[in-house]
Structure formats: structure tokens, C-alpha cells
Amino acid sequence: MDEAEGEAAPPASVKSRPVDPSLTHWTVSDDWPERVPVTEAEIDLFEAWFGDILDELFGKSA
Template identity: 70%
Template sequence: MMTEGGDLCDTGQAGETQSEPKLKCAQQLIQITDDWPEVVPVTEAEVRMIEAYFGDLLDELFGPLP
């Protein structure tokens, strides 16, 4: 159940204070598989879109392109 705070586990009622919240969802192991190729092809149109929407953020994180 998704709660108001975006948490996947219901940790109690709103306004309730607990030092250690008790999770009310099943704890199970999740197997993660990385089956992506070593190099992921990206089209020129995809690069332009990424640069248009995330260019400022990418420059802030990695610096401007040389």
C-alpha cells in the first residue's frame, strides 16, 4: 500500500510517533539481474532530448563539455 509520504510499506498512522517504526509488509529477498549489454545504443534524438531536459543538471554534476 502506498502511503502519503510515498513509502511502499505502511509504517503506522499519521501523527504516530515511534522510535523504531514497525513495517507492515513482507520482507523478502529480491533477485536483481543485470542483463543489459555492455554498451547501450542511444539515438541522436535521444541524446538531444536528454541534453534539452537534463543539460543544466548534467553540467552541474559533471561540468560542461570540453
Template identity: 60%
Template sequence: MSSAANDRRRFSGSPPAKIDLFDYCRLPEPKPRGRPVADDLSDWRVTDDWPEDVPVTPEEVDVFEAWFGDILEELFGPEGPDRA
């Protein structure tokens, strides 16, 4: 028997249903164009649950001085004997 006859016999009924491979996930909704609607800030509430004194290690102070030293000197002045 030829391979064409085998193929005809295998698919003798209706062809298999088409598989939709693009329906396996939902795409996000497109973002609206234009300016977003402004939030009403009148009912917002800010809470602070930090302790009164926050412990800081000397290493953390060194990191802040290394990265923000110029800005801190600009804001508070250079470190002197009375500021040490």
C-alpha cells in the same frame, strides 16, 4: 375488453421475479487501513539483461541534453574542449 382486463389477464399468475441488477460485477475489496507490511528484501534478486553497449542515436542524446542538460552540468561540470 378494457386495457385493465388485458393487464390482469397478462399478469394473472405470480408476479415476475425481481431482477437483481447490482450483482453483475464484483466490487474490489476495500483497502486495509494503516501502514502496509514491509517487504522482506533479503530474498529479492536483481538481474540485468542489457547488452554491454547500448546503442543511442544522436537524436536521443539531443533529447536528454534538452531536458536534463542543467542537471548533467551540475553533476559533471560544463562542457568544455576536453569534455567534448
């Protein structure tokens, strides 16, 4: 079976640089505000997706 019959060609390989496992040259900065604003819609979405897991971990809210 060839591409014309519906079989996809294999993906092209991508060459990348080797990973340097040393963390000596990494920098981490924290420029987030003390309080991060979150909307009600974001809370609703998070509760919809993770509510069951959070209930298992912390118990149901009153």
C-alpha cells in the same frame, strides 16, 4: 454542490496486499548488453531536459 453541478466524486479506494519489507525472496538479474545503443535523438532529448543540471555537476563541455 453535487456531481451535476461540477463537483467530482471522490476516487474509489483500492485495496492492495500488504508490502513485505523482507528482500530475501527478491532476485535481480542483469541481462543488458555490455553496450546499450542510444540514438542521437535520445541524447538530444536528455541534454534538453537535464543539460543545466549536468553542467552544474560536471561543468560545461568545451
